[in-house]
Amino acid sequence: MAARNAGGAARPGGPNRTCQFKLVLLGESAVGKSSLVLRFVKGQFHEYQESTIGAAFLTQTVCLDDATIKFEIWDTAGQERYHSLAPMYYRGAQAAIVVYDITNQESFQKAKNWVKELQRQASPNIVMALAGNKADVANKRTVEYEEANAYAEDNALLFMETSAKTSMNVNDIFMAIAKKLPIGPAQGEPTGTVDMNQPQQQQKGSCCK
């Protein structure tokens, strides 16, 4: 995997604990979930990013001052029909990015639903971020920044408007999440696996080794 971790190679001599965190992306289809991940992990952008079936998995490492954070990213399918698979991916996740498209009001409503579902079903300590993607086409905006920002504040979410196309705020939102993740002393095994059958897992406080 080392080859892919272009974004945040570990600095030589840095203090280092490596922590693994599971992060899930949720949101309406075609809002740019896969594009955000692709920009973050590989620095690429495809105008015609193909749709995601089921889910895709990628990893990326970022460096903080006192730790190296390895994100295990589950990029889920957006279509409503795949909803029943979603719990499999967000269960046990320490972080989630809920994405909407700033040119599509409906996708913002959908994002709110995801936030509600995560508040109900996911781990109580999950770090949640709201990303208003496609900021590069702000002239077609239908969701106002202030509206989304207010909603995010009410729900204690990190919030940024992003653009996978121009890469605006893409690394930043992941970094902001990384900084909010609990980097405590090592506890338990890191888990990349997702949980298919068991009822909701006990949230692990942190995930460092």
Next chain:
Amino acid sequence: MGSFPKFGAFVLRAQEKSGRTCINGLPVASPSKQMLGRFPYLQSLRHDNLCVYLHFSETVIARDLVIVVMEHHTTTLGNALKSGDLKDESTKNSYYIEISSALEYLHRNAVTHGFLDISSVFVTRNKKSTVKLSGYGLPFLTNHGKDIASSLKFDVFLAPERILNEDESLLAATYQSDVWEMGFVLLQIYLGITLVPDVSETEYLEILNKSFSSPSTAKEYSIMDDITQLLAEKKRLPYHKKCDWLEEVIRSCLRIQCSERPLIPEVASSIRENTTETPTVESKTDNNDEYKIKTVDEMRAKVRENIAKDSDGFEKLSLENSFHLWKTCGSTPEIILLKKGTIQNHAPISSYPSIRYDDFNQVDPGVDSQSTFDYGVFELPQQRTLERIEKEQKVSAKMFHKIGIINNPDHHLNGNILYETASEMLTMDHLLNATAVFGVSSVIPHLSKNGVISTQRADVWCTLLDINETKWRDYLNLDILAPHSSDRQLEVDIPRCHQYDSFMTTPAIQESLRKVLKGWQIITEADNYVYWQGCDSLATPFLLANMSKPHIAYACFKEFTHRYCHKFYLKDNSEVIKEYLGIFYHLVAYVDPVLYKHLKNNGFDAELFAIPWFLTCFAHELPLAKLVRLWDETMLHGNAFPLMIALAMLNRLRDKLLAVSFNEMIIIIHDQPDLSIEDIIRNARGYESLIPPSCTFRTHASPWKENCSGEVFRLPNTMTGLSLGDLSQLHCPRLSSEELLWRIERQMIYVIDTRQESEYQAEHFTISFNHPNNNEADIEWLRFIPGIVKSELPKCFIYGKNDKTVTEKLAETYVMKGVPYVCVLHEPFESVKNRSPFVIKS
């Protein structure tokens, strides 16, 4: 030789518009892409008197040039008229009929010709027809000229309203202007001469001017008599047999007021009524002769006759197939046109001005584009094709009859790929035609040995999927425009579906895909089927094979998914998918227990990677070129074949997967570059013969049964489904009792009986082994069963009615110890014994 068809190529410069975006923020498709999308419709037009469009491509060297290839002939009507050998009345009559009926066909299909003149009509020596119209439909292709930047050269005798429209677009062709231009063609045939150079462009314009300006001009004023009068004045009016009805027809076509001109069907029918001779119609059925032959003897006789005549086999190849052969010789139209200098590529520096003064003024802007091209149709050379075909042997009818009718030692064909391909194409055509009589299964052995040639894929797939009118009739009556709940999803999915394929980037094909998917949804809604993301990828190959026939693409998609993705698109498909994935993992345990254990130990469940594989039958995972090969093969097999493919895909990554843990595993499996599809197919076939068919039993499997596989595939099966919980508790597949008995009879199984020794002694199957009673896996004991170590036969665990769970646990232990080919019987010994003659009682 001679009848290898000729191909003509011409170049158009597409308009360049960049930077515009659609309402969804994506870039607008370029004009060349828009033309590419329209091309399949032109290609689908078929009429005996129309040249066939064969190929459309964007050039690599200059992105704004596109190349169109169509059927070509040497002699134009203009040549024939100039040489003066067009005198015969009956030939002329048949020309009138053929030209008007071809134009009638075009107009019926909503296509205007736009370029009809004596140089775009070919005279052929083919007995099937005597003239063929060429270069038609360019107004349609180019969106009435809006999509091209190059000008086109028109004949002198353009309809007056088109001349007036000069500034708008010369391509503003209408049905009425076609009628006018046909009038001129008919007139020249009638007179037996070409009007150029006797009637110059100036004189033509003067005549038009006069008739426009004269106040006395009646609405129905026609210029025909002006033309003949002018010729007479110049003493250039040749002798021609006067024909009143024809003059009347031509006169009506040449009415100045376009609204006064007749419609093509009227012209065509009055020509038909007035020509008594029935020209060359007998030849039209010629092509079907072979299928009228009733007995093998007649067939042999026919073939012998062909061989005796030493007739060239190429007339039997379709034009698409011939062009495919031409391309096989290693060239592309683009390379040829570059070599011949038809397209000239200029160095970028040549577009710089030669003098620049002050700051902005310049002299001589040089060449305004990086490449220029010559106008006109160019015959593509065929020397190389023909030389390569003839290198070893003269082409004759013999080449094309390898199908056992004549005992033709074809070793001399080996190594000549063109012979092989041509012969293969014809054989396939024959076999496809014969399926009506011999059934679909008759074509399968041949396909499985030789594969599918791309030009025949659409036909082969339709045959294998058994597509006929009943399967698309309902589609044609749908209201595809009515709003539907899935509209938004299609709108966002289709523009990003297989976008590396140039056809898929065109608006026309994307629209067809939308129609196919929407139609499918409306029809299957009643069965609770819905559009799942991924259906778009799956429908694409069928559409690309049938670009101008979305109804066929729909029917193929529906039938294919009915067979291989049965119930996958139910609104709630979780039962179906989970069962499928459960069975898939049982099969992994069966063929590769070591890998199975590794996957299980790492929590690497099939849900994490195999859903897109199965849900789209690999269409979302593989590029189209590889996918269609895989599907060619899939359609020859039963509904469990996708499972075999998945096993092969997994096997390919086996060593890598075994070396790493979860995170790396999931990344490896999502990223499959340089996958050799031939290896996958070979392995999948291997798994199919290795795995007992009843081990693939699924409650939700398609009721469709393939029609040619072996006896063991056709056994009845009394198995019932397991609950998802039970399915996940089991770590090997289940075998049906029917297959058990079938295999015992043939000694194609190791039966391991886990009952108490006393019960076993009382009665047991003839070739069974009694497992030691402690119910612990004992590899040493197993190894001593004769031949078992190297055998690929199933090891089936059978049990007494109270020992089911224990036995399943025992089988699991063996699997986890790495023993392959383990399965359990789906019901206890007691239920089976009375059905079998192979039980020994003490």
